[in-house]
Amino acid sequence: MSLIVLAAGLLLAGCGKGNGSGNAASDDSSKSSEAVKITAVGSTALQPLVDAAQESFTQENANYQISVQGGGSGTGLSQVATGAVTIGNSDVFAEEKDGVPADELVDHKVAVVGMAPVVNKEAGVKELTKAQLIAIFTGKTTNWQDVGGKDQKIAVINRASGSGTRATFEKWALDGAEAIQSQEQDSSGTVKKIVAETPGAISYLALSYLDDSLQALTVDGVAPTAEKIATNDWKIWSYEHMYTKGEPDAATKKFLDYMLEADVQQGVVKDLGYLPITDMKVERSATGEVKDL
Numbered sequence: 059m060s061l062i063v064l065a066a067g068l069l070l071a072g073c074g075k076g077n078g079s080g081n082a083a084s085d086d087s088s089k090s091s092e093a094v095k096i097t098a099v100g101s102t103a104l105q106p107l108v109d110a111a112q113e114s115f116t117q118e119n120a121n122y123q124i125s126v127q128g129g130g131s132g133t134g135l136s137q138v139a140t141g142a143v144t145i146g147n148s149d150v151f152a153e154e155k156d157g158v159p160a161d162e163l164v165d166h167k168v169a170v171v172g173m174a175p176v177v178n179k180e181a182g183v184k185e186l187t188k189a190q191l192i193a194i195f196t197g198k199t200t201n202w203q204d205v206g207g208k209d210q211k212i213a214v215i216n217r218a219s220g221s222g223t224r225a226t227f228e229k230w231a232l233d234g235a236e237a238i239q240s241q242e243q244d245s246s247g248t249v250k251k252i253v254a255e256t257p258g259a260i261s262y263l264a265l266s267y268l269d270d271s272l273q274a275l276t277v278d279g280v281a282p283t284a285e286k287i288a289t290n291d292w293k294i295w296s297y298e299h300m301y302t303k304g305e306p307d308a309a310t311k312k313f314l315d316y317m318l319e320a321d322v323q324q325g326v327v328k329d330l331g332y333l334p335i336t337d338m339k340v341e342r343s344a345t346g347e348v349k350d351l
Contacts, residue, residue: 094309096124100134100147102246103171103223103264104298108147108317110326115316124313130244131155131222138301139163144310146301149222151344164305168317169298170333172265173227174282176250176272180257182207185276191231194260197238202258214240215252215261226296227262229346231277262294266331284333290340290348297342298332 098108105128112124129137131148135158138146149171152160175191177183181202186194193199194212203209216237217224223246228236243249246267253259254271265282268274274282277294286292306314316322323334342348 091121094119094122096122096145096310096313097127097143098124098134098145098147098300099127099129099137099143100145101131101149101222101298102128102244103149103173103266104147104169104300105246106266106330107169107298107327107332108300110330111317111322112313114322114326115313119312122309122313128245130218131225132219135163135301138303141303144302144306145314148299148301149296150225151297151299152301153344154225163301163303166300166302166306166314166317167297167335168300168314169323169327169335170287170295170338171298172282172284172287172292172295172331172333173223173231173262174265174268174274174294175227175231175260175262175277176253176268176274178253178255178257178259179271179273180208181210181212181260181273183275184273185279188231188233188278191275191277192233192235195232195237196235210258213256213259214238215249215256215259216240216242217249217262218242218244222296223262223264227294230294231262264331268331284337287333288337288339290342295333297335 105126109126112126116122116124131150132155134146134148135152135155137143139159139162152158152163183202183205186205190199190205195214199205200212201209202212214237228234243252246263249261250263250267250272253261280286280292282292287295300314302310323336327334339351340348341351
């Protein structure tokens with residue numbers, strides 16, 4: 059009888075150990091339900107994509123609270139560098155921004171954004187040469203009739219100096235020329251509204267903001283399409299970067315990895331007018347060097 063009791067005791071003890079390890083596994087898995095807060099700040103060109111992605115992500119991961127805010131690429135980069143936010147969204151490489159410690163940041167490219175010059179539909183212009191575009195934004199051409207449009211004064215609407223969209227546009231559309239001093243707006247949504255409602259207005263927007271309320275311009279006979287961007291025939295584009303200060307922790311990495319999943323890249327990325335990273339036929343470095351993939 060003693061041997062039977064002893065054996066039973068050992069069996070129960072073994073079961074107890076099994077339950078203990080099971081609880082430990084349960085404890086580990088429960089960590090995934092701990093509250094996670096992520097703040098992503100910066101590029102308004104990237105904002106619609108990150109916002110849409112976080113909505114579907116948080117539906118699957120209810121413990122995450124992800125706040126997506128604009129403010130411009132410069133703001134995103136400077137705030138993530140100081141640790142004020144989790145992720146800094148940017149249309150430009152950190153190396154391109156003065157005062158940003160790029161070596162302390164880790165780049166996570168999540169998409170490509172094409173940009174196009176846009177005009178009020180009443181301007182009477184659908185295409186320009188690059189030389190004409192530069193002349194308009196540098197103030198040398200001031201009336202639409204000088205480039206084949208209506209007799210209407212040109213109103214240049216600029217992005218703020220910290221805007222990655224502006225930096226990309228000046229670098230690739232204006233060949234590095236600086237646009238004239240004019241009305242500046244921080245938000246792509248505001249720019250879209252102003253151009254749509256202001257006779258003679260011209261500005262530039264990410265393709266994700268284009269719709270029938272505006273006229274996107276063809277430049278040197280090339281239209282701003284995904285196919286032309288993928289081959290670099292349309293050169294006004296940039297990567298959409300989500301920077302972290304150092305390597306991201308596991309919780310943040312889970313969201314960043316989600317941004318690269320096929321369902322996101324081939325789904326919401328395309329739906330919102332961005333290009334999936336995997337669709338690009340070329341790669342462009344921070345210094346502008348382009349090579350085929």
